[in-house]
Amino acid sequence: MKGIKRLIFLSLLVSIGLGLSIIESMMPVPFVAPGAKLGLSNMVILITLVIFGFKEALTVGILKSIIFTLVSGSVTSLFYSLSGSVLSCVLMFIIYNNFSNIFSLIGVSIFGALAHNFAQVLVASLMMKNFRIFSYLPILLLTSLFTGYFVGLVSIFVVNNLKKFFDNIFYSKN
Template structure:
Protein backbone atom coordinates (compact mmCIF):
# COMPACT_ATOMS: atom_id res chain seq x y z
CA UNK A 1 0.00 0.00 0.00
CA UNK A 2 1.43 3.36 -0.87
CA UNK A 3 1.95 6.00 1.81
CA UNK A 4 -1.22 7.92 0.90
CA UNK A 5 -3.39 4.81 1.22
CA UNK A 6 -1.68 3.84 4.47
CA UNK A 7 -2.18 7.33 5.88
CA UNK A 8 -5.84 7.21 4.81
CA UNK A 9 -6.29 3.89 6.65
CA UNK A 10 -4.71 5.37 9.78
CA UNK A 11 -6.97 8.44 9.58
CA UNK A 12 -10.03 6.21 9.19
CA UNK A 13 -8.98 4.20 12.26
CA UNK A 14 -8.40 7.40 14.28
CA UNK A 15 -11.84 8.72 13.32
CA UNK A 16 -13.48 5.40 14.20
CA UNK A 17 -11.69 5.24 17.55
CA UNK A 18 -12.86 8.77 18.37
CA UNK A 19 -16.45 8.12 17.28
CA UNK A 20 -16.71 4.82 19.15
CA UNK A 21 -15.23 6.40 22.30
CA UNK A 22 -17.66 9.32 22.11
CA UNK A 23 -20.62 7.04 21.48
CA UNK A 24 -19.60 4.92 24.45
CA UNK A 25 -20.08 7.94 26.71
CA UNK A 26 -23.84 7.75 26.16
CA UNK A 27 -24.07 4.01 26.85
CA UNK A 28 -25.13 3.52 30.45
CA UNK A 29 -22.86 1.16 32.39
CA UNK A 30 -24.96 -1.17 34.55
CA UNK A 31 -22.34 -1.09 37.31
CA UNK A 32 -22.35 2.25 39.20
CA UNK A 33 -18.62 2.20 39.91
CA UNK A 34 -16.53 5.20 38.82
CA UNK A 35 -13.96 4.31 36.19
CA UNK A 36 -15.78 1.22 34.91
CA UNK A 37 -16.47 1.46 31.19
CA UNK A 38 -16.56 -0.89 28.25
CA UNK A 39 -13.53 0.55 26.45
CA UNK A 40 -15.02 0.00 23.00
CA UNK A 41 -12.50 2.37 21.42
CA UNK A 42 -9.86 -0.26 22.19
CA UNK A 43 -11.33 -2.43 19.46
CA UNK A 44 -9.70 -0.05 17.00
CA UNK A 45 -6.42 -0.29 18.93
CA UNK A 46 -6.48 -4.08 18.62
CA UNK A 47 -7.20 -3.85 14.89
CA UNK A 48 -4.29 -1.43 14.50
CA UNK A 49 -1.99 -3.73 16.50
CA UNK A 50 -2.92 -6.64 14.24
CA UNK A 51 -2.24 -4.82 10.98
CA UNK A 52 0.01 -1.79 11.53
CA UNK A 53 3.34 -0.95 13.14
CA UNK A 54 3.49 0.30 16.71
CA UNK A 55 4.22 3.88 15.65
CA UNK A 56 0.84 3.99 13.87
CA UNK A 57 -0.85 2.36 16.88
CA UNK A 58 0.57 5.05 19.18
CA UNK A 59 -0.57 7.80 16.83
CA UNK A 60 -4.11 6.39 16.83
CA UNK A 61 -4.19 6.05 20.63
CA UNK A 62 -2.73 9.49 21.34
CA UNK A 63 -4.97 11.35 18.89
CA UNK A 64 -8.05 9.48 20.14
CA UNK A 65 -7.20 10.42 23.74
CA UNK A 66 -6.58 14.06 22.86
CA UNK A 67 -9.75 14.55 20.82
CA UNK A 68 -12.02 12.65 23.21
CA UNK A 69 -10.60 14.57 26.20
CA UNK A 70 -11.17 17.91 24.49
CA UNK A 71 -14.67 17.04 23.24
CA UNK A 72 -16.01 15.32 26.31
CA UNK A 73 -14.18 14.74 29.57
CA UNK A 74 -12.09 17.85 29.68
CA UNK A 75 -8.37 18.29 29.31
CA UNK A 76 -7.80 17.50 33.01
CA UNK A 77 -8.62 13.86 32.20
CA UNK A 78 -5.93 13.70 29.51
CA UNK A 79 -3.12 12.31 31.73
CA UNK A 80 -5.40 9.45 32.79
CA UNK A 81 -6.48 8.67 29.23
CA UNK A 82 -2.98 8.88 27.80
CA UNK A 83 -1.38 6.76 30.52
CA UNK A 84 -4.08 4.12 30.23
CA UNK A 85 -4.18 4.15 26.45
CA UNK A 86 -0.44 4.04 25.91
CA UNK A 87 0.29 1.34 28.51
CA UNK A 88 -2.66 -0.72 27.28
CA UNK A 89 -1.49 -0.46 23.66
CA UNK A 90 2.07 -1.36 24.63
CA UNK A 91 1.00 -4.42 26.63
CA UNK A 92 -1.38 -5.61 23.91
CA UNK A 93 1.17 -5.03 21.14
CA UNK A 94 3.88 -7.00 22.94
CA UNK A 95 1.48 -9.85 23.75
CA UNK A 96 0.11 -9.91 20.20
CA UNK A 97 3.54 -9.88 18.55
CA UNK A 98 5.22 -12.32 20.96
CA UNK A 99 2.47 -14.58 22.33
CA UNK A 100 -0.51 -14.56 19.96
CA UNK A 101 0.04 -18.20 19.09
CA UNK A 102 -0.55 -19.02 22.78
CA UNK A 103 -2.93 -16.24 23.80
CA UNK A 104 -6.19 -15.30 22.08
CA UNK A 105 -7.14 -11.75 21.20
CA UNK A 106 -9.66 -11.98 24.05
CA UNK A 107 -6.82 -12.69 26.50
CA UNK A 108 -4.73 -9.91 25.00
CA UNK A 109 -7.68 -7.51 25.31
CA UNK A 110 -8.19 -8.46 28.96
CA UNK A 111 -4.49 -7.81 29.66
CA UNK A 112 -4.83 -4.45 27.90
CA UNK A 113 -7.89 -3.52 29.97
CA UNK A 114 -6.04 -4.44 33.16
CA UNK A 115 -3.01 -2.38 32.11
CA UNK A 116 -5.28 0.54 31.29
CA UNK A 117 -6.87 0.53 34.75
CA UNK A 118 -3.53 0.06 36.50
CA UNK A 119 -2.05 3.03 34.62
CA UNK A 120 -5.02 5.26 35.40
CA UNK A 121 -4.97 4.42 39.10
CA UNK A 122 -1.22 4.98 39.21
CA UNK A 123 -1.64 8.43 37.66
CA UNK A 124 -4.46 9.23 40.10
CA UNK A 125 -2.34 8.11 43.03
CA UNK A 126 0.61 10.24 41.84
CA UNK A 127 -1.53 13.32 41.22
CA UNK A 128 -3.40 13.05 44.50
CA UNK A 129 -0.31 11.82 46.36
CA UNK A 130 -2.46 9.10 47.91
CA UNK A 131 -1.53 5.42 47.62
CA UNK A 132 -4.87 4.49 49.19
CA UNK A 133 -6.41 4.87 45.72
CA UNK A 134 -4.76 1.57 44.82
CA UNK A 135 -7.26 -0.22 47.10
CA UNK A 136 -9.68 0.37 44.25
CA UNK A 137 -7.52 -1.76 41.92
CA UNK A 138 -9.12 -5.17 42.63
CA UNK A 139 -12.56 -3.85 41.69
CA UNK A 140 -11.23 -2.36 38.47
CA UNK A 141 -9.26 -5.52 37.62
CA UNK A 142 -12.42 -7.61 37.96
CA UNK A 143 -14.26 -5.18 35.69
CA UNK A 144 -11.27 -5.37 33.29
CA UNK A 145 -11.80 -9.08 32.86
CA UNK A 146 -15.44 -8.58 31.93
CA UNK A 147 -14.98 -5.54 29.69
CA UNK A 148 -11.78 -6.91 28.17
CA UNK A 149 -13.61 -10.11 27.28
CA UNK A 150 -16.42 -8.14 25.61
CA UNK A 151 -14.13 -5.88 23.58
CA UNK A 152 -11.76 -8.78 22.94
CA UNK A 153 -14.59 -10.88 21.51
CA UNK A 154 -15.61 -8.07 19.16
CA UNK A 155 -11.95 -7.44 18.26
CA UNK A 156 -11.31 -11.12 17.58
CA UNK A 157 -14.28 -11.36 15.22
CA UNK A 158 -13.29 -8.13 13.48
CA UNK A 159 -9.62 -9.07 13.03
CA UNK A 160 -10.60 -12.51 11.71
CA UNK A 161 -13.01 -10.94 9.19
CA UNK A 162 -10.52 -8.27 8.10
CA UNK A 163 -7.89 -11.00 7.53
CA UNK A 164 -10.38 -13.17 5.65
CA UNK A 165 -11.30 -10.30 3.33
CA UNK A 166 -7.62 -9.25 3.02
CA UNK A 167 -8.61 -5.64 3.64
CA UNK A 168 -5.14 -4.75 4.96
CA UNK A 169 -3.20 -7.08 2.68
CA UNK A 170 -1.17 -4.22 1.20
CA UNK A 171 -0.67 -2.13 4.39
CA UNK A 172 2.90 -3.21 5.13
CA UNK A 173 3.99 -3.89 1.53
CA UNK A 174 5.60 -0.51 0.85
Protein backbone atom coordinates in the same frame (compact mmCIF):
# COMPACT_ATOMS: atom_id res chain seq x y z
CA MET B 1 -0.91 -0.73 2.01
CA LYS B 2 1.15 2.36 1.36
CA GLY B 3 0.89 6.07 0.92
CA ILE B 4 -2.42 7.86 0.93
CA LYS B 5 -4.52 4.69 1.34
CA ARG B 6 -2.62 3.84 4.51
CA LEU B 7 -3.05 7.37 5.84
CA ILE B 8 -6.78 7.33 5.08
CA PHE B 9 -7.23 3.93 6.75
CA LEU B 10 -5.35 5.09 9.87
CA SER B 11 -7.38 8.32 9.92
CA LEU B 12 -10.57 6.26 9.80
CA LEU B 13 -9.34 4.18 12.73
CA VAL B 14 -8.64 7.35 14.75
CA SER B 15 -12.12 8.64 13.86
CA ILE B 16 -13.79 5.37 14.82
CA GLY B 17 -11.86 5.32 18.12
CA LEU B 18 -12.91 8.90 18.80
CA GLY B 19 -16.54 8.13 17.99
CA LEU B 20 -16.52 5.11 20.28
CA SER B 21 -14.95 7.21 23.07
CA ILE B 22 -17.67 9.84 22.71
CA ILE B 23 -20.43 7.21 22.72
CA GLU B 24 -18.87 5.50 25.73
CA SER B 25 -18.61 8.78 27.64
CA MET B 26 -22.38 9.18 27.27
CA MET B 27 -23.17 5.73 28.67
CA PRO B 28 -24.31 5.57 32.28
CA VAL B 29 -21.62 4.51 34.75
CA PRO B 30 -22.32 1.08 36.26
CA PHE B 31 -23.23 1.12 39.93
CA VAL B 32 -21.12 -1.96 40.69
CA ALA B 33 -17.89 -0.38 39.47
CA PRO B 34 -18.05 3.41 39.12
CA GLY B 35 -15.63 4.61 36.49
CA ALA B 36 -15.60 1.26 34.71
CA LYS B 37 -16.21 1.41 30.98
CA LEU B 38 -16.39 -1.13 28.20
CA GLY B 39 -13.19 0.14 26.60
CA LEU B 40 -14.68 0.20 23.13
CA SER B 41 -12.05 2.57 21.78
CA ASN B 42 -9.33 0.15 22.92
CA MET B 43 -10.75 -2.24 20.34
CA VAL B 44 -9.54 0.16 17.66
CA ILE B 45 -6.04 0.20 19.16
CA LEU B 46 -5.95 -3.61 19.22
CA ILE B 47 -7.21 -3.85 15.64
CA THR B 48 -4.63 -1.26 14.53
CA LEU B 49 -1.91 -3.25 16.30
CA VAL B 50 -2.89 -6.41 14.41
CA ILE B 51 -3.27 -4.69 11.04
CA PHE B 52 -0.41 -2.16 11.06
CA GLY B 53 1.84 -2.74 14.06
CA PHE B 54 2.97 -1.02 17.24
CA LYS B 55 3.93 2.44 16.00
CA GLU B 56 0.62 2.94 14.24
CA ALA B 57 -1.42 1.55 17.15
CA LEU B 58 0.36 3.89 19.56
CA THR B 59 -0.21 6.82 17.20
CA VAL B 60 -3.93 5.99 16.89
CA GLY B 61 -4.24 5.74 20.69
CA ILE B 62 -2.44 9.02 21.31
CA LEU B 63 -4.36 10.93 18.63
CA LYS B 64 -7.67 9.53 19.87
CA SER B 65 -6.84 10.65 23.42
CA ILE B 66 -5.79 14.15 22.38
CA ILE B 67 -8.76 14.74 20.07
CA PHE B 68 -11.19 13.37 22.67
CA THR B 69 -9.79 15.84 25.19
CA LEU B 70 -10.31 18.70 22.73
CA VAL B 71 -13.88 17.56 22.00
CA SER B 72 -14.87 16.88 25.62
CA GLY B 73 -13.10 19.88 27.12
CA SER B 74 -11.88 17.81 30.05
CA VAL B 75 -8.13 18.30 30.41
CA THR B 76 -7.83 15.72 33.17
CA SER B 77 -9.29 13.10 30.83
CA LEU B 78 -6.14 13.51 28.71
CA PHE B 79 -3.95 12.17 31.52
CA TYR B 80 -6.22 9.20 32.18
CA SER B 81 -6.85 8.37 28.53
CA LEU B 82 -3.26 8.86 27.40
CA SER B 83 -1.70 6.83 30.20
CA GLY B 84 -4.19 4.02 29.73
CA SER B 85 -3.81 3.97 25.94
CA VAL B 86 -0.02 4.01 26.01
CA LEU B 87 0.43 1.34 28.70
CA SER B 88 -2.23 -0.94 27.24
CA CYS B 89 -0.78 -0.55 23.74
CA VAL B 90 2.73 -1.40 24.95
CA LEU B 91 1.56 -4.47 26.88
CA MET B 92 -0.73 -5.67 24.07
CA PHE B 93 2.19 -5.34 21.63
CA ILE B 94 4.47 -7.39 23.89
CA ILE B 95 1.84 -10.10 24.40
CA TYR B 96 0.75 -10.15 20.74
CA ASN B 97 4.31 -10.27 19.38
CA ASN B 98 5.81 -12.71 21.87
CA PHE B 99 2.96 -14.83 23.19
CA SER B 100 0.36 -15.04 20.41
CA ASN B 101 0.95 -18.79 20.36
CA ILE B 102 -0.44 -18.85 23.93
CA PHE B 103 -2.96 -15.97 23.93
CA SER B 104 -5.64 -15.22 21.36
CA LEU B 105 -6.75 -11.65 20.72
CA ILE B 106 -9.12 -12.13 23.67
CA GLY B 107 -6.14 -12.73 25.97
CA VAL B 108 -4.23 -9.82 24.44
CA SER B 109 -7.28 -7.61 24.95
CA ILE B 110 -7.68 -8.68 28.58
CA PHE B 111 -4.04 -7.78 29.27
CA GLY B 112 -4.65 -4.43 27.57
CA ALA B 113 -7.73 -3.78 29.72
CA LEU B 114 -5.81 -4.68 32.89
CA ALA B 115 -2.95 -2.35 31.92
CA HIS B 116 -5.36 0.45 30.99
CA ASN B 117 -7.11 0.34 34.38
CA PHE B 118 -3.82 0.07 36.27
CA ALA B 119 -2.45 3.13 34.46
CA GLN B 120 -5.58 5.14 35.18
CA VAL B 121 -5.55 4.27 38.89
CA LEU B 122 -1.85 5.15 39.05
CA VAL B 123 -2.48 8.53 37.41
CA ALA B 124 -5.45 9.20 39.71
CA SER B 125 -3.38 8.39 42.79
CA LEU B 126 -0.55 10.65 41.62
CA MET B 127 -2.88 13.53 40.72
CA MET B 128 -4.74 13.31 44.03
CA LYS B 129 -1.61 12.43 46.01
CA ASN B 130 -3.53 9.59 47.63
CA PHE B 131 -2.39 6.01 47.15
CA ARG B 132 -5.48 4.65 48.90
CA ILE B 133 -7.11 4.90 45.49
CA PHE B 134 -5.30 1.63 44.72
CA SER B 135 -7.80 -0.11 47.02
CA TYR B 136 -10.28 0.32 44.16
CA LEU B 137 -7.96 -1.43 41.70
CA PRO B 138 -9.14 -5.02 42.39
CA ILE B 139 -12.70 -4.09 41.40
CA LEU B 140 -11.49 -2.45 38.20
CA LEU B 141 -9.20 -5.37 37.39
CA LEU B 142 -12.08 -7.81 37.83
CA THR B 143 -14.18 -5.66 35.52
CA SER B 144 -11.26 -5.67 33.04
CA LEU B 145 -11.58 -9.42 32.64
CA PHE B 146 -15.12 -9.06 31.31
CA THR B 147 -14.60 -5.92 29.25
CA GLY B 148 -11.32 -7.24 27.84
CA TYR B 149 -13.05 -10.48 26.86
CA PHE B 150 -15.82 -8.57 25.07
CA VAL B 151 -13.41 -6.22 23.28
CA GLY B 152 -11.21 -9.17 22.26
CA LEU B 153 -14.18 -11.12 20.93
CA VAL B 154 -15.37 -8.20 18.81
CA SER B 155 -11.79 -7.54 17.65
CA ILE B 156 -11.47 -11.13 16.41
CA PHE B 157 -14.68 -10.71 14.43
CA VAL B 158 -13.54 -7.41 12.91
CA VAL B 159 -10.00 -8.62 12.10
CA ASN B 160 -11.30 -11.82 10.47
CA ASN B 161 -13.71 -9.83 8.31
CA LEU B 162 -11.04 -7.29 7.37
CA LYS B 163 -8.75 -10.18 6.36
CA LYS B 164 -11.38 -11.38 3.90
CA PHE B 165 -11.35 -8.08 2.05
CA PHE B 166 -7.97 -6.51 2.78
CA ASP B 167 -5.54 -9.37 3.40
CA ASN B 168 -2.65 -7.42 1.88
CA ILE B 169 -2.79 -4.67 4.54
CA PHE B 170 -1.93 -6.81 7.55
CA TYR B 171 1.28 -6.27 9.49
CA SER B 172 3.59 -9.28 9.61
CA LYS B 173 5.18 -10.06 12.97
CA ASN B 174 8.09 -11.82 11.23
